Amino acid sequence: MDADEFVTEYLTLGLSFDRLEEGFVDAFTGDPALRRAVENAPTPDPRTLARRAADLRAALPSTDLSADRASFLDAHLRALACSARKLAGDEIGFVDEVRAYFDVDIALGDQDDYRAAHRSLDEVLPGSGPLAERMRAHRAADEIPPERLAECVEAFSSALRDEVRRRYPLPDAEQVTYEVVGDKPWSGFNYYLGDYRSTVAINSDLKQHMAHLPRLIAHESYPGHHTEHCRKEAGLVATAGQQEQTVFLVNTPQCLMAEGLADLALESLIGPGWGTWAQEIYADLGLRFDGARAEAVHAASAGLLGVRQDAALMLHDQGRSHDDVASFLERWSLTTSDRARQSLRFLTSPLWRAYISTYVEGYRLLGAWLDRADTADERSARFARLLDEPLIPSGLR
Numbered sequence: 001m002d003a004d005e006f007v008t009e010y011l012t013l014g015l016s017f018d019r020l021e022e023g024f025v026d027a028f029t030g031d032p033a034l035r036r037a038v039e040n041a042p043t044p045d046p047r048t049l050a051r052r053a054a055d056l057r058a059a060l061p062s063t064d065l066s067a068d069r070a071s072f073l074d075a076h077l078r079a080l081a082c083s084a085r086k087l088a089g090d091e092i093g094f095v096d097e098v099r100a101y102f103d104v105d106i107a108l109g110d111q112d113d114y115r116a117a118h119r120s121l122d123e124v125l126p127g128s129g130p131l132a133e134r135m136r137a138h139r140a141a142d143e144i145p146p147e148r149l150a151e152c153v154e155a156f157s158s159a160l161r162d163e164v165r166r167r168y169p170l171p172d173a174e175q176v177t178y179e180v181v182g183d184k185p186w187s188g189f190n191y192y193l194g195d196y197r198s199t200v201a202i203n204s205d206l207k208q209h210m211a212h213l214p215r216l217i218a219h220e221s222y223p224g225h226h227t228e229h230c231r232k233e234a235g236l237v238a239t240a241g242q243q244e245q246t247v248f249l250v251n252t253p254q255c256l257m258a259e260g261l262a263d264l265a266l267e268s269l270i271g272p273g274w275g276t277w278a279q280e281i282y283a284d285l286g287l288r289f290d291g292a293r294a295e296a297v298h299a300a301s302a303g304l305l306g307v308r309q310d311a312a313l314m315l316h317d318q319g320r321s322h323d324d325v326a327s328f329l330e331r332w333s334l335t336t337s338d339r340a341r342q343s344l345r346f347l348t349s350p351l352w353r354a355y356i357s358t359y360v361e362g363y364r365l366l367g368a369w370l371d372r373a374d375t376a377d378e379r380s381a382r383f384a385r386l387l388d389e390p391l392i393p394s395g396l397r
Contacts, residue, residue: 006056006063007244008034010073013052013080014247016044020087021351023250029194029233030246050084053077072253072390073244075103079252094316098354102256103393104361108313109306114332117303121334124296135334138297142209148287149208153178155281156214160222163269168223168384171196174230176221180204188216190225192248196233198226206342210287211294214278215266223269223387224262231387245390250351253392260362261386264370268383271376307332309360312347322348361393369396 001009015038017024028035057077060070082100086092098106118131125134144152157176164170174196181201191199200220202208208216218224229248236242248254270277275291275298282289311329314320322344329340346352366386373379385391 001059001063003063003065003069004243006059006065006073007242009052009056010077010244011247012038013049013056014076014249016041016049017080017083017087017249019043020046020049023351024083025247026250026255027192027194027229027248028246029192029237030243046084046087050081050088053081053084057081068390068395069242069244071395072392075253075392075394076244076249079103080249083251094313094354098357101251101253101354102357102361103253104256104357104365106309106313106357106361109310111332113303114307117300118334120300120303121297124293124300132330132334136336139209142211142289142294144208144210144213144287146204148285149180149202150178151285152210152213152282152287153202153217155285156217156278157221159281160214160218160269164222164227167269167380168227168231168387170227170230171234173197174226176200176226178202187212188220190220190229192226192229194233196230198229200226206339210278210282210289211275211298214274214281215263218266218269219262222265223383224265225258227265228258228261228387232390235388236390242390251354255355256358256362256393257366257386257391257396258362259358260364260366261383263359263363264367264383268370268379304333305360305363308343308347308356311343312353312356315347316353365393365396 011030011034015025015028015035019038019041020043054077057074060074060077063070065073079101082092082097086097092100095106098104121135122131125131125138127134157178161176176198178200179202182204184201184203184205187203187206189201189203191201193199198221200217202216220226232245236245248258266274273295275293275295277291278294279289279291307329310332311325314325314328315322325347326337326340326344329335329343330337333340333343335343347356370379370382373382
């Protein structure tokens with residue numbers, strides 16, 4: 001099988017999963033005729049898909065694909081084989097499931113680390129009363145008035161876009177459109193449409209906060225998901241002809257790489273002092289925002305990164321009840337009952353239940369790799385590699 005034929009078989013396999021689990025194909029910018037052929041074919045059998053993934057992995061060494069493309073495809077075929085087995089009803093341990101999907105190993109965090117993070121937050125948010133109440137009061141004061149959300153979104157999108165286009169050039173035609181939606185298990189979502197265009201949906205069910213909004217826009221748009229899609233479409237697909245990059249599939253290693261990149265986007269683009277930078281933008285809109293405090297709260301909260309992954313392990317590995325897990329999230333995340341229950345929606349979704357590890361392990365892996373840069377210029381160059389290259393977690397390690 002030559003490289004082009006192999007990649008077509010991979011794309012056909014990946015697209016077939018959307019017939020069994022709507023939303024599995026996060027984005028496809030390849031040949032519309034191929035997608036139509038998959039959509040018009042009989043509904044696939046998951047066991048057949050699992051066998052096809054295994055057969056393609058076995059055939060991979062005989063192709064003339066370059067080493068980096070072969071490594072990328074091998075990791076993704078392994079993930080697809082696991083998804084097919086899950087859809088067929090096989091019992092797969094949660095840790096093994098995450099390993100197959102995302103090319104990482106996970107384990108419960110240390111609650112001593114969470115206690116240390118709480119002590120740091122106690123210093124950043126001094127006052128009387130329990131820390132959880134002070135945190136909730138801080139978040140309540142930080143809420144963006146719903147009628148001001150749209151202009152805040154546009155202000156940060158414009159500011160971040162200008163900086164991205166200066167440092168990581170984008171095609172002139174690129175564009176992001178924002179819309180507000182409801183009844184979703186996530187806070188924001190990028191729908192990449194191809195031809196350098198994205199729609200970013202923001203969940204109206206969750207109150208949006210001034211400290212979080214710049215991170216959300218950076219994550220979904222500039223220099224996060226939209227920027228990565230644009231640069232890979234322009235470079236890997238249009239220039240290098242790597243058609244496997246025209247499909248983006250849920251529960252594969254590319255998700256962990258993308259979410260880690262996106263969660264590090266604001267710090268990588270603006271760097272230390274992002275709070276003061278955001279404060280100036282809010283001031284132009286007539287909104288008061290304490291950027292230094294927001295940055296300090298975020299830094300102190302970093303020690304709580306693993307709480308959500310622990311919640312997933314409690315649910316799916318230990319078989320703990322929803323009430324137990326919600327209480328765990330409330331306690332350690334210092335969040336409200338409503339927020340904890342919203343997190344449970346995400347953790348119990350058949351499609352998204354393992355996805356939380358992309359944020360936790362992606363942030364850890366990519367953050368450590370970026371931190372090994374000796375200079376700001378080297379760090380920026382490493383971030384550009386994340387935007388441009390078909391990297392996978394094991395390769396980055």
